[in-house]
């Protein structure tokens with residue numbers, strides 16, 4: 484079994500005093516990194532989806548806090564931590580659904596409230612730790628997920644839950660990478676309208692690792708399942724409630740309903756930082772609504788009669804999920820077995 488290689492192109496790179504962010508709006512045609520030195524810039528990079536993907540959003544926010552501390556902590560004229568906590572609120576307001584953002588900010592706030600002797604070094608070290616822990620978690624998730632889907636005829640994934648959405652290696656794509664190293668040779672990716680994370684990011688990312696993927700239109704998923712070509716759907720997550728209900732990219736819920744109809748199993752692959760233990764079920768998950776112009780062709784944008792409804796996540800009830808895979812372990816049939824085995 485060959486060692487997994489780190490994807491050459493990474494969503495985030497910490498330079499020691501700035502955060503380089505790959506602008507994913509430009510992929511796959513253009514690989515361009517932007518350099519951020521303050522929290523406001525990082526918040527904007529998250530809001531505009533230069534960086535996207537639940538774990539990657541959390542990691543970027545952690546670096547944003549470290550940049551804020553570096554920027555403000557030498558300003559002895561005011562209580563510098565007030566400025567940092569104001570920046571933390573701006574980071575928290577960038578996108579609402581991925582709980583990893585708030586999980587990372589809570590860890591940074593707890594560190595700051597402990598009043599470390601060297602807050603610059605301490606916050607940078609924690610941000611790096613969050614980043615590296617995510618990569619390690621993804622490799623573990625990949626292996627545990629591959630143990631389950633081993634021997635699958637084919638796998639369908641949705642959106643991009645890869646190295647581009649995480650610290651590296653990926654969650655759903657981590658499972659696919661690990662399974663491909665064990666012989667999986669049929670991977671399908673949904674285009675994932677309207678932002679096209681599948682068509683622009685997933686098939687491109689997998690190709691960087693010499694993994695061939697077949698792109699399908701989102702509307703072709705049912706016909707693909709009926710053909711018998713796939714026996715698993717593997718996706719990431721943005722927020723998993725305590726009962727296992729899962730928020731993920733819009734279209735995941737319809738894939739789950741279709742999977743049940745066709746005897747296909749659904750796997751959710753996510754680090755523990757994606758589980759919101761404070762939320763009993765998925766009913767309370769805030770679903771991000773993005774601008775209509777991300778969906779509407781430009782020609783319609785001037786037409787007042789034409790509008791667009793653009794929720795960018797949906798919630799899959801736990802009853803439709805066959806396996807939830809985390810770095811701490813796997814829950815099979817979570818609606819029957821519960822999520823307790825994943826809790827500290």
Ligand SMILES: CSC[C@H]1O[C@H](OP(=O)(O)O)[C@H](O)[C@@H]1O
Nearest residue numbers: 535536537642644648719731732
């Ligand atoms: C590894 S989690 C990636 C997760 O985030 C994506 O959403 P977005 O591209 O809008 O940030 C999508 O839901 C993926 O499953």
